[in-house]
Amino acid sequence: MPTNEELESISCQFYDIARFPKVIGAIDCTHIAIVSPGGETAELYRNRKGVFSYNVQTICDPNLKIRNIVCRWPGGSHDSTIFNNSNVKEIFERGQYGDYVLLGDSGYPAERYLLTPLRNPVTPGEILYNKTHIKTRNTVERSYGVWKRRFPCIGSKLRLKQNRIEAVVVATAVLHNICRTRNDPEPDLPVQIEIRNDESNVPNSIDNRNGQTVISNLIHHYFDRLAAD
Template sequence: MAERRRRRRNSARNNALPPLLQLLVCLRFFATGAFHKLIGDSFNVSECTVGRCRAVASAIVSVRGDFIQFPKDHKARETKQEFLKNAGFPNVLGCIDGTFVRIIGPSENEADFVNRKGFHSLNVRMVCGAKFKFTSVCATWPGSVHYSRVWRESALCRQFEQGEHNGFLLGDSGYPCRRYLMTPYLNPAIDAQQRFNASLCRTRVLVEQSFGIIKRRFACLQATLMTNPDQAATYVVACVVLHNLGIEKGDVMDKACDAADAYQADHYVHSLQRSRGKPHA
């Protein structure tokens, strides 16, 4: 891993916020998704000052390469062993899926951001490992774009197409089945196909649980991000970086074992067979 760099931003303001306070303001926004005015009141700073702390999010994103890494070489072997041990599925490098993150309607190309559920959003594609850590994220696509296209035009897809990774991903039926991307049978006709679907489902639910963990940890991803799409994408990636950092440091977290996630795991096979795997909210 590259040496982790410190980031310092120069300011010409007479009473600029100390870097630590800027970080705390940014983290409060990520954790609550509250309006800037409310966050400003809790720190005794102005609403505009809270808004300017978005530079902290950009600084966090600048080190994404240190924390969001798709496994290669020995890391890939470790990832496969983790999936085999924890989920019983061999030769897996990750589970892939998409999720919607709400934003306000942008002034340009507003209709492009209206998703199939009728609200404005980004369509965020992520890949997770066996321990809820995200190894790939793309947050730049508008909500109306189907996530199979988001995957098809990604750098990671090109890497798999070119044979750079020895292993495969697990996806739902919204993705095309490829030699490196395993998806469930839409209409399983025999017991073997049904058992395959059930096994894939039990493993692929990890990405659903990972979405649940990061959205509970960073409530701004559940609320509506009141900013433009580019800045919203920066917030999303910054939250992923912090999520992965928390896992690396052994931070205590909810491992998605509450009743809602238990229900999701129990019924996920049936939902896969009923639908074509559109992005999850």
């Protein structure tokens, strides 16, 4: 994750995308398809699309670098479960990043440090909040496209022994970051369509009241005024 010295710079770069303030990361999960691991726990790896996979959580910065990765959960795990058991949540809970926030989709519960879209935006400020949120959060989706095009092994299906899969996925993430730092050209290679959780089949997470309050205050004090300009 970013150092304290990087926070302001990263936040400014995110702000330049769509004028969403205080963002230091976009979070999401992506499925890395694998062959059936076999054994008694194999079905844990079958995701909602019926594909065996790992559900890999990443947090990316505005330059599409992967700043945090969790690759140990089977494909049947929900995104919010992975986040709730991650070290990065503990860091935010301790307040290490102050009032800086992550942006996540509706698969996550809203927290004071993890802002999610509104389910039913009505006012101009709420509509602008959602529009800006989605555009800014899109960086993590773009990072998956670049990462998987560069390393087709994780964009198709990994055919490795299970004890090697996590190391390979993390290694490709590190190499992806090196390529981003060096501004290496992006390869134009085919990659399978992203395997995602179908959130319409997943009960909505219960938002933290503090998260709802942060979002409401942000809309009232910032996005309402921005929409009125």
